[in-house]
Amino acid sequence: MTDGKPLISPELLEIMQCPACAGPLSERPDPPALVCGACGRAYPVEDGIPIMLIDDAEAPDG
Ligand SMILES: [Zn+2]
Numbered sequence: 001m002t003d004g005k006p007l008i009s010p011e012l013l014e015i016m017q018c019p020a021c022a023g024p025l026s027e028r029p030d031p032p033a034l035v036c037g038a039c040g041r042a043y044p045v046e047d048g049i050p051i052m053l054i055d056d057a058e059a060p061d062g
Helices: 010-015
Strands: 025-028 033-036 042-046
Touching: 010 025
Parallel strands: none
Antiparallel strands: 025 033, 033 042
């Protein structure tokens, strides 16, 4: 079901940043989330809408 289709528009992804550390975000297809390249938090994407809340983010392992 992950056909290379972007979760959110690339333009939007480009201007968004991690609310915790302002790091760059990248898409993770399964389960859908935006992952911070700096701190490793993963923000879930529900119905194409990223939930950019630190409290709802998956903390990185370790
Ligand atoms: Zn971050």
